[in-house]
Amino acid sequence: MVGKIISIDIINVWLIAFKIASLTMYQKIANILSIASFILITSALGASYFGYKYVSSPQFISKMKNMVLKDVQKLMPKILDNNIPDTTGKSIPIPFK
Numbered sequence: 860m861v862g863k864i865i866s867i868d869i870i871n872v873w874l875i876a877f878k879i880a881s882l883t884m885y886q887k888i889a890n891i892l893s894i895a896s897f898i899l900i901t902s903a904l905g906a907s908y909f910g911y912k913y914v915s916s917p918q919f920i921s922k923m924k925n926m927v928l929k930d931v932q933k934l935m936p937k938i939l940d941n942n943i944p945d946t947t948g949k950s951i952p953i954p955f956k
Contacts, residue, residue: 913919
């Protein structure tokens with residue numbers, strides 16, 4: 860009888876210890892995941908802030924304007940030669956009311 864009580868108590872103590880250990884392990888995992896989530900969110904916010912600051916900076920705007928103007932200057936002679944007519948007709952009169 861005493862042997863059964865001791866073995867049942869040992870099993871109960873072991874089950875309680877296992878539950879506590881499981882909760883402790885779960886808490887550690889949850890803490891690690893929350894820290895990782897915080898790091899990811901702050902890095903994404905920081906990257907988007909600095910990206911916005913870079914895109915809205917005058918240096919970036921002038922760089923983009925220069926790139927676009929270089930491309931447009933290369934295309935202008937081709938477009939002007941192909942689309943501008945040699946002669947034009949009379950202008951259309953606009954009726955006044």
